[in-house]
């Protein structure tokens with residue numbers, strides 16, 4: 001396709017989100033993964049608690065018996081955890097009971113062991129117990145279904161699969177639930193200059209940092225990294241890498257999209273990927289479209305090669321697309337914070353400046369500001385400060401919108 005539309009960030013984001021629908025739901029073992037959401041409601045099969053049970057280690061009693069405490073009751077049995085008493089408590093009797101054990105028939109309250117003449121802990125079953133404090137009916141008893149009744153909708157489609165949600169599903173009788181899966185994402189770093197991290201660098205070569213940066217961000221955004229590939233600028237090598245990558249839900253490439261003579265991503269995909277300019281800095285050149293992989297039309301974002309551009313593009317476009325595929329809301333959480341220092345910005349493009357966030361405000365994480373190559377100081381940033389396109393200078397005290405990238 002021919003270039004070269006100039007778009008706002010919002011226009012580009014809309015086009016990115018239109019590339020794909022949310023992934024179809026799958027049946028999965030109940031397991032916490034807050035990056036995924038439920039695809040169907042979950043209804044209680046069991047009540048919670050499943051039976052009337054004791055909230056204390058002590059003695060199950062009839063409250064009428066102990067109204068005139070102190071009094072002595074005959075101890076006629078024991079209810080250890082995981083058992084249920086078959087006895088029905090008669091007047092003048094008590095049954096020793098542990099926290100969580102079912103309340104025996106006939107009992108309506110529990111006296112904690114501390115309110116008796118018995119020692120707490122691992123003790124033989126006594127023949128009798130002196131109860132030293134009266135308990136009203138219901139005291140220290142957790143009623144069947146008082147949290148959730150059978151048939152209640154406990155979790156709703158769209159709820160995140162948090163640890164507490166998984167615990168809720170298990171407690172109401174479910175081993176499986178319907179979720180939208182984590183999108184499987186292929187990461188391809190392109191560039192003839194790239195060598196593996198730690199390898200010696202020859203003339204013109206640099207270590208590939210985008211592969212690590214982008215795959216880490218994919219995980220942070222709730223995607224599953226299917227593979228991380230590094231290819232040179234030979235079209236055939238790029239085509240083969242994509243052809244052998246297997247089944248994925250999204251492909252992210254870095255590099256090879258601007259105006260150079262060897263822009264492999266642009267050369268290979270330009271029939272099906274649109275290349276545009278977005279009015280932002282860094283991250284101006286962007287590609288988006290689909291690529292045929294493993295018999296499927298896979299959405300593809302072609303991000304620029306400069307590492308800070310990769311970071312910003314990933315936060316603004318890959319993150320929402322991964323969220324959209326996963327059936328989650330795509331909005332970014334932002335905060336309004338004052339700038340602690342001033343800096344000049346290029347007019348006409350919205351600037352995203354890596355900033356350190358302090359209790360008093362934000363300041364650029366590095367003297368290079370939003371320099372798109374300053375990868376070795378990007379880790380000092382806690383967020384991206386957004387400078388509107390019509391601002392050419394930020395002054396100390398100006399309040400900026402800030403994307404918290406530690407979130």
Ligand SMILES: Nc1nc2c(c(=O)[nH]1)N[C@H]1C(S)=C(S)[C@@H](COP(=O)(O)OP(=O)(O)OC[C@H]3O[C@@H](n4cnc5c(N)ncnc54)[C@H](O)[C@@H]3O)O[C@H]1N2
Nearest residue numbers: 189191208209210211255256257258259284304305306309
């Ligand atoms: N004549 C023009 N030149 C450039 C323009 C333009 O509009 N006209 N745009 C500039 C902007 S803005 C950007 S951003 C870059 C984007 O370039 P590419 O996406 O084609 O990326 P490359 O040229 O392949 O690389 C750019 C830069 O990033 C380094 N890089 C690439 N991959 C990695 C990696 N995996 N790990 C670490 N560093 C990487 C690469 O060595 C280059 O320094 O184009 C500008 N030029």
Ligand code: MOO
Nearest residue numbers: 282283284309372
């Ligand atoms: O927009 Mo480029 O991304 O300046 O570095």
